[in-house]
Amino acid sequence: xxxxxxxxxxxxxxxxxxxxxxxxxxxxxxxxxxxxxxxxxxxxxxxxxxxxxxxxxxxxxxxxxxxxxxxxxxxxxxxxxxxxxxxxxxxxxxxxxxxxxxxxxxxxxxxxxxxxxxxxxxxxxxxxxxxxxxxxxxxxxxxxxx
Amino acid sequence: xxxxxxxxxxxxxxxxxxxxxxxxxxxxxxxxxxxxxxxxxxxxxxxxxxxxxxxxxxxxxxxxxxxxxxxxxxxxxxxxxxxxxxxxxxxxxxxxxxxxxxxxxxxxxxxxxxxxxxxxxxxxxxxxxxxxxxxxxxxxxxxxxxxxxxxxxxxxxxxxxxxxxxxxxxxxxxxxxxxxxxxxxxxxxxxxxxxxxxxxxxxxxxxxxxxxxxxxxxxxxxxxxxxxxxxxxxxxxxxxxxxxxxxxxxxxxxxxxxxxxxxxxxxxxxxxxxxxxxxxxxxxxxxxxxxxxxxxxxxxxxxxxxxxxxxxxxxxxxxxxxxxxxxxxxxxxxxxxxxxxxxxxxxxxxxxxxxxxxxxxxxxxxxxxxxxxxxxxxxxxxxxxxxxxxxxxxxxxxxxxxxxxxxxxxxxxxxxxxxxxxxxxxxxxxxxxxxxxxxxxxxxxxxxxxxxxxxxxxxxxxxxxxxxxxxxxxxxxxxxxxxxxxxxxxxxxxxxxxxxxxxxxxxxxxxx
Numbered sequence: 001x002x003x004x005x006x007x008x009x010x011x012x013x014x015x016x017x018x019x020x021x022x023x024x025x026x027x028x029x030x031x032x033x034x035x036x037x038x039x040x041x042x043x044x045x046x047x048x049x050x051x052x053x054x055x056x057x058x059x060x061x062x063x064x065x066x067x068x069x070x071x072x073x074x075x076x077x078x079x080x081x082x083x084x085x086x087x088x089x090x091x092x093x094x095x096x097x098x099x100x101x102x103x104x105x106x107x108x109x110x111x112x113x114x115x116x117x118x119x120x121x122x123x124x125x126x127x128x129x130x131x132x133x134x135x136x137x138x139x140x141x142x143x144x145x146x
Numbered sequence: 147x148x149x150x151x152x153x154x155x156x157x158x159x160x161x162x163x164x165x166x167x168x169x170x171x172x173x174x175x176x177x178x179x180x181x182x183x184x185x186x187x188x189x190x191x192x193x194x195x196x197x198x199x200x201x202x203x204x205x206x207x208x209x210x211x212x213x214x215x216x217x218x219x220x221x222x223x224x225x226x227x228x229x230x231x232x233x234x235x236x237x238x239x240x241x242x243x244x245x246x247x248x249x250x251x252x253x254x255x256x257x258x259x260x261x262x263x264x265x266x267x268x269x270x271x272x273x274x275x276x277x278x279x280x281x282x283x284x285x286x287x288x289x290x291x292x293x294x295x296x297x298x299x300x301x302x303x304x305x306x307x308x309x310x311x312x313x314x315x316x317x318x319x320x321x322x323x324x325x326x327x328x329x330x331x332x333x334x335x336x337x338x339x340x341x342x343x344x345x346x347x348x349x350x351x352x353x354x355x356x357x358x359x360x361x362x363x364x365x366x367x368x369x370x371x372x373x374x375x376x377x378x379x380x381x382x383x384x385x386x387x388x389x390x391x392x393x394x395x396x397x398x399x400x401x402x403x404x405x406x407x408x409x410x411x412x413x414x415x416x417x418x419x420x421x422x423x424x425x426x427x428x429x430x431x432x433x434x435x436x437x438x439x440x441x442x443x444x445x446x447x448x449x450x451x452x453x454x455x456x457x458x459x460x461x462x463x464x465x466x467x468x469x470x471x472x473x474x475x476x477x478x479x480x481x482x483x484x485x486x487x488x489x490x491x492x493x494x495x496x497x498x499x500x501x502x503x504x505x506x507x508x509x510x511x512x513x514x515x516x517x518x519x520x521x522x523x524x525x526x527x528x529x530x531x532x533x534x535x536x537x538x539x540x541x542x543x544x545x546x547x548x549x550x551x552x553x554x555x556x557x558x559x560x561x562x563x564x565x566x567x568x569x570x571x572x573x574x575x576x577x578x579x580x581x582x583x584x585x586x587x588x589x590x591x592x593x594x595x596x597x598x599x600x601x602x603x604x605x606x607x608x609x610x611x612x613x614x615x616x617x618x619x620x621x622x623x624x625x626x627x628x629x630x631x632x633x634x635x636x637x638x639x640x641x642x643x644x645x646x647x648x649x650x651x652x653x654x655x656x657x658x
Contacts, residue, residue, distance in 0.1 A: 027310060030314055034321075037318070037321045041321045044325060044328050048331055050332075074331070075328070075331065078280055078331075082324055085284070088291070089313075089317055089320070092291065093313050096294070096298070096306065096309050099301060099306050100306045100310045103303040103307070104306075104307070109310055
């Protein structure tokens with residue numbers, strides 16, 4: 001019971017942090033937020049195969065083949081797929097986020113919204129990443145072209 | 147050859163598209179002619195598969211395909227039923243039209259256009275074919291990943307901003323999808339839709355709430371895809387930002403959500419259950435509201451792409467309203483309306499591609515340009531008439547069928563009010579946009595835009611009206627099949643794996 005509670009709290013905290021970051025509507029925060037959400041989701045899928053301690057999903061001779069003796073292998077396969085997909089999608093999102101920063105000069109998602117919220121730290125990170133990818137970043141003027 | 151095609155009918159549309167995507171990548175961006183030839187061959191084969199699927203399923207057959215020969219529910223199952231057959235043919239047709247329209251000055255519409263295009267078709271075909279919830283998630287991701295690439299063609303500031311929002315909302319949708327699928331697996335121990343349908347019925351009272359929550363999460367995910375009311379705000383911006391051939395292809399994207407909602411309401415949570423009743427109630431509030439809001443949005447649109455985008459939202463609302471009503475005739479009408487509205491959306495987007503709204507150039511008043519103005523305007527009229535549901539076009543037939551089917555439904559007044567009011571507002575919106583574009587000539591014609599693809603679409607739309615009776619017979623059958631999930635369940639779970647091939651006799655066949 002305590003293990004289940006711990007697991008549930010862990011998934012919940014990850015999900016809540018992810019949602020909070022997502023709602024900040026800044027590309028860098030959103031990348032982090034979606035990453036946290038995908039961690040939460042991956043753990044959730046994994047645990048839906050029931051919590052099993054010290055059991056492998058590999059059949060041994062003479063042991064009855066049921067979930068009391070083995071871990072459920074299917075959620076493990078599912079979570080592997082989900083991890084790969086969320087990894088790829090995060091990479092796409094990063095590329096789009098960098099591009100969006102290069103186009104707008106700030107990292108707010110609602111591009112016509114307030115550029116004033118772009119903090120220096122986020123701007124520096126985005127500039128570094130953009131330079132790394134060879135994208136020409138306009139000097140941070142602090143305001144988006146209207 | 148024919149036997150092979152029929153045996154593997156369910157996997158061919160996916161496999162062909164994947165193979166073509168790989169081949170176009172191997173051939174490379176520099177050899178355009180070869181790339182184009184590969185894509186045309188692939189689309190031709192997909193059209194054949196779609197036609198074969200429609201032909202065979204209309205005889206009452208259902209094709210169940212066990213991937214890697216694993217018996218359902220243990221492996222992934224693909225199913226060609228009548229709904230999937232319609233969607234396969236429609237996808238291949240839209241693909242062919244977009245393919246014919248996407249070249250300008252002999253160049254494709256963007257970088258890596260053909261591989262992305264093929265992967266998009268692969269994802270669409272797969273999403274229509276699969277009978278496995280997790281596999282549906284995977285195909286969603288395939289088509290979304292391709293659509294991200296398509297949307298970012300010629301990325302400028304507006305496109306990048308639209309793409310950011312589009313990617314984020316879809317990633318969030320994928321996360322919710324996974325939660326729903328995991329919940330269902332945790333409770334029932336299966337992901338096969340046919341098996342789920344049975345297991346959900348047998349779920350004990352302590353897990354009912356979990357199963358209901360998973361179902362509604364699925365609906366939320368599919369509502370994002372179909373752009374139902376509170377989740378539709380990504381659509382207009384995305385469609386306006388996409389280059390127009392891509393927007394025409396996106397005409398199919400909301401329909402994926404609608405088909406997934408159809409599977410949810412008819413197969414996973416079939417009619418007669420408590421959860422189905424709650425879902426239908428919720429959708430009957432949301433979907434007509436979506437129509438009304440979309441009509442208001444269309445009325446406020448200042449450019450063609452936004453107008454068409456709102457019409458897409460409205461047609462999704464119409465389709466989901468019909469699915470929520472759940473009568474056989476309503477579902478049949480929805481399928482009919484789905485075909486027409488998809489073709490009309492593609493027509494409108496491709497037609498808009500031959501208009502240059504940004505350029506304030508004055509069109510030359512020559513005879514030739516006058517004829518082109520007239521034909522472009524006529525195509526706009528046809529598309530708008532279908533979307534608004536004016537007779538004699540297929541939009542009207544679909545809407546009339548759905549309205550007639552809702553007469554005995556308790557929500558009749560609400561549905562009729564929403565459908566008719568939204569129809570009136572759409573007519574106003576299209577009339578205003580049409581008079582602005584074609585009488586006041588607020589736009590210029592793009593040089594050298596071909597009328598062939600839009601012409602083909604217009605002929606197809608007229609054909610939908612002319613051949614409405616046989617088509618409606620088919621959609622009636624398809625709806626009857628959806629209304630009786632036992633057929634699908636029996637076919638999927640009863641399908642036996644192929645016998646293993648006999649072991650080769652030693653010695654025989656050793657010599658070539």
